[in-house]
Every structure is written in structure tokens, then in C-alpha cells.
Amino acid sequence: MISLGIVGTNWITEQFVKATDETKTFSLTHVYSRTEIKAKSFIEDLNKKNVNVSTDLNSFFKENFNTVYIASPNSLHFSQAKLAIENGKNVIVEKPSTSTIEEFTILDKLAHEKGVYIFEAARHIHEPIFKKIQIVVDKHRDNLSGATLSYMKYSSRYDAYLEGKNPNVFTTKFSGGALYDLGVYTIYDAVVLFGRPGKVSYEAEILDSGIDGSGTLTLKYPKFDVNIIVGKTKNSYMSSEIYFGRDTLLLDNAGDINHLDWADDNKNITDVPTSKSENPMDSEAKEFARIMNENDTVSYDKLLKYARIVNRVLEQARTSAGLVFEADEEN
Numbered sequence: 179m180i181s182l183g184i185v186g187t188n189w190i191t192e193q194f195v196k197a198t199d200e201t202k203t204f205s206l207t208h209v210y211s212r213t214e215i216k217a218k219s220f221i222e223d224l225n226k227k228n229v230n231v232s233t234d235l236n237s238f239f240k241e242n243f244n245t246v247y248i249a250s251p252n253s254l255h256f257s258q259a260k261l262a263i264e265n266g267k268n269v270i271v272e273k274p275s276t277s278t279i280e281e282f283t284i285l286d287k288l289a290h291e292k293g294v295y296i297f298e299a300a301r302h303i304h305e306p307i308f309k310k311i312q313i314v315v316d317k318h319r320d321n322l323s324g325a326t327l328s329y330m331k332y333s334s335r336y337d338a339y340l341e342g343k344n345p346n347v348f349t350t351k352f353s354g355g356a357l358y359d360l361g362v363y364t365i366y367d368a369v370v371l372f373g374r375p376g377k378v379s380y381e382a383e384i385l386d387s388g389i390d391g392s393g394t395l396t397l398k399y400p401k402f403d404v405n406i407i408v409g410k411t412k413n414s415y416m417s418s419e420i421y422f423g424r425d426t427l428l429l430d431n432a433g434d435i436n437h438l439d440w441a442d443d444n445k446n447i448t449d450v451p452t453s454k455s456e457n458p459m460d461s462e463a464k465e466f467a468r469i470m471n472e473n474d475t476v477s478y479d480k481l482l483k484y485a486r487i488v489n490r491v492l493e494q495a496r497t498s499a500g501l502v503f504e505a506d507e508e509n
């Protein structure tokens with residue numbers, strides 16, 4: 179198993195560590211947290227033994243472990259991943275890996291120079307259900323005529339925002355907002371299934387904090403459009419759809435996909451059989467470890483290419499909506 183350090187001690191890190199246990203891929207050896215108490219309680223909750231704790235990021239990255247999983251607020255990914263790479267660590271960084279394409283380019287180049295891997299943790303594209311969508315799209319690609327993708331979920335942190343607290347994901351300081359938090363999944367859908375889009379435009383409902391609470395995004399392809407709805411300030415129960423002329427593939431959701439149906443011209447709707455693992459991070463943990471263990475550069479380059487396009491589209495989209503992050507001024 180590959181030794182693992184983690185940055186960020188929220189529920190998502192716990193889910194990732196559980197995925198690495200379930201898949202027997204990585205073994206947690208080091209935890210970084212801003213506070214020792216949080217690090218220790220994280221380790222205790224997972225019932226782990228012999229895990230080192232650090233509250234200093236510089237010394238943490240000098241410790242002897244192979245790969246770091248970074249799940250901190252978005253704007254911190256860049257400096258933390260950069261430091262990790264400089265110290266020779268392989269990096270798995272939560273989506274979106276960077277706030278700007280410039281940051282992405284720097285990390286990409288540095289990882290290449292240092293001979294380490296950098297993975298963007300876009301969990302859903304590794305899941306069997308997504309692979310099934312790829313098979314269906316490939317089979318009917320000649321008739322592909324567009325998509326409507328939706329991922330809109332009322333965030334409990336929106337309540338905190340309305341109460342005047344400043345949750346990270348609702349701030350420009352931490353590169354938050356609906357597009358970067360949830361839209362990133364839908365952009366991955368489009369990029370992996372349909373390739374790199376041409377024109378990108380985003381119309382956002384911008385909150386007083388300066389981030390987008392929700393919005394609609396259009397990705398233009400030569401022969402069709404992909405229309406996307408994202409939001410963190412309301413709940414949507416709309417299904418997502420990929421169009422093939424008269425036929426339609428229905429996804430119950432574009433970011434957290436649990437069910438697929440096929441609808442034909444006669445309105446016959448049939449279930450598309452798929453499987454879904456209980457922990458949605460199992461598949462990515464397995465895939466990242468496999469790529470590293472087998473040094474599968476073909477698969478790695480493909481993932482890196484997707485991540486590069488997605489990070490570029492994110493930046494194009496928010497620029498078109500006039501969304502500015504503090505990270506824009508930092509580079």
C-alpha cells in the first residue's frame with residue numbers, strides 16, 4: 179500500500195481515507211491539521227494507529243510518506259500542492275485543483291519536472307456508472323445532439339451564509355461559489371464525454387459576498403450546445419439529459435449520478451443497468467493507485483488533459499460572468 183498524508187480534516191477526507199481502506203490502496207501515515215486536537219480526533223474517529231500528526235505544513239511535507247491527499251478550501255490547493263510537489267510528494271488534490279489556469283500550469287509543469295503525479299480528485303468520472311454513460315455515448319455518438327446537465331443542491335452552509343457567518347465556500351477568498359464547487363462536476367461530464375468546448379458563457383446570480391449562488395452555463399460545441407444549471411442556494415430535482423436526436427439518456431443527476439434511463443421516440447423509458455459502489459470515492463482511489471503502481475502514463479496523461487481543460491473552462495466561465503477571486507490578484 180502507498181503511504182498517505184492528508185491535509186484537511188473534514189468529512190470528505192474521512193470518506194477518502196475509508197475509500198483507501200476499502201480498496202487497500204493507500205495507508206494513512208501522516209495527518210496535517212492546523213490544530214493538534216482536530217488531527218488527533220480525526221485519527222481516533224477512524225480508529226487508526228501509528229499515524230503522525232503535524233501542525234506545521236513545511237515540516238509535514240518533509241515527513242516520510244509517498245502521496246498527499248489535499249482537501250482544504252479551494253484557494254489553498256495551489257500553495258499546498260506546490261509545496262508538496264517541491265518536497266517530492268505525489269499529490270491527489272480535491273476538485274477544483276486550482277483557482278486559475280495559471281496556477282494549474284505551474285503545478286503541471288512542476289510535477290513534471292519533479293517526476294511526481296498530480297491527480298485532480300474528480301471522483302465521479304471514475305465510477306462504474308460514469309463508465310456506462312461513456313459506453314452509451316460512444317455507441318450513439320453519430321447522433322449526439324447536445325445535453326442539459328443539472329447539479330443544484332441547497333447547501334447547509336448557505337444557512338450559515340445567511341446568518342452572516344462567512345463559510346469558506348461562499349467567499350471569493352477561498353475561490354468558492356456554485357460553479358467551482360458543483361459546476362466543476364458538470365464541466366467534467368461535458369469534457370470527458372464530448373471533448374473540449376468552444377465558446378463558454380456563464381450567467382450567474384451573484385451573492386453579496388461576490389460569489390455565484392447559482393447560474394446557467396452554456397458550452398458550445400461545433401454541432402450542439404451543452405446547457406448546464408448549477409446552484410448552492412436552492413434544490414433542483416430535474417434530471418439531466420444527453421440527447422441523441424429522437425432518443426435521450428436520462429441521468430438522475432449530473433454530479434452525483436445514481437441512476438440511468440434510456441428514453442426512445444415512443445416515450446418508452448427503460449432502465450440502463452449499472453452498478454454504484456457505496457463509497458463514491460472507491461473508484462478514484464483504485465484508479466490513482468493503479469496508475470501510480472503500474473506507471474500508466476497513458477491514463478495519467480489523459481486525466482491531466484481533462485483537468486487542464488476543466489480548469490480552463492472554469493476560468494473562462496467565471497470571467498464571462500464577471501466573477502473575481504482573490505487568487506486572481508496573487509499571481
Ligand SMILES: NC(=O)c1ccc[n+]([C@@H]2O[C@H](COP(=O)([O-])OP(=O)(O)OC[C@H]3O[C@@H](n4cnc5c(N)ncnc54)[C@H](OP(=O)(O)O)[C@@H]3O)[C@@H](O)[C@H]2O)c1
Pocket residue numbers: 185186187188189190210211212213216217248249250251252254272273274299301346347359
Ligand atoms: N469530491 C467530493 O465529493 C467533495 C465533497 C466535498 C468537498 N470536496 C472538496 O474538498 C475540499 C474541501 O472542502 P470542505 O467543504 O471540506 O472545505 P472546508 O470545510 O472549508 O475545509 C476543509 C478543511 O480545510 C481546513 N481549513 C478550513 N478552513 C481553513 C482555513 N481558513 N485555512 C486553512 N485551512 C482551513 C480544515 O482542516 P483543519 O482544521 O484540520 O486544518 C478543514 O477541515 C474542497 O476543495 C471541495 O471542493 C469534494
